[in-house]
Amino acid sequence: MKTFKMVVAAMVVLLLATPSSSLAANLAGAGSWDYLGEETLYSNGAESHVYASGGGDYMICRDRNVGPSGEVKVELWEYDPESYNDYVGARYLSAGECGIFRSIGGFVDGAQAEFFAKSRTSSTIHISFFD
Numbered sequence: 001m002k003t004f005k006m007v008v009a010a011m012v013v014l015l016l017a018t019p020s021s022s023l024a025a026n027l028a029g030a031g032s033w034d035y036l037g038e039e040t041l042y043s044n045g046a047e048s049h050v051y052a053s054g055g056g057d058y059m060i061c062r063d064r065n066v067g068p069s070g071e072v073k074v075e076l077w078e079y080d081p082e083s084y085n086d087y088v089g090a091r092y093l094s095a096g097e098c099g100i101f102r103s104i105g106g107f108v109d110g111a112q113a114e115f116f117a118k119s120r121t122s123s124t125i126h127i128s129f130f131d
Helices: 002-017 020-029
Strands: 035-041 051-052 058-062 072-078 086-092 098-101 113-119 125-130
Touching: 002 098, 035 051, 058 072, 058 086, 072 125, 113 125
Parallel strands: none
Antiparallel strands: 035 125, 051 113, 058 098, 058 125, 072 086, 072 113
C-alpha cells in the first residue's frame, strides 16, 4: 500500500510540473488534439493566419514566456471570403493557459472552417492552435 501511495504521489508531482498547454491537451485525451501551428501577435487587433478545422472542438494556447503575466483576451473568428467574418467567441488566457472552443461545427462550410485568432492586448503574445 505504501508503494502505491508513493507512485500516486510521484504522478501528481509529474502532472503539476507539466506545462499547462500540454496538460490541457493531455486531459482531453491522448491523441485527440492535432497541432496546427503557432505564431506571435504583436499588437491589439493583430490577426493570425488561418488554421482550418473540421469541426468539433478547437483550442488556442498562450505561451507562458511571451507577453504579460496577467490575462489577455484572444478572440476566435471564422474567415469568410465572400461575406463578413463570423465571430466565434473569446477566451481570457493567462500565461501558459489554453482556451477551448467547444462544438464549433456550425462554422464549418463545405469541408472545413477557416479559423483565425485576433489579439485584444497591446502586448506581444505567442499562441498555438490545436484541432
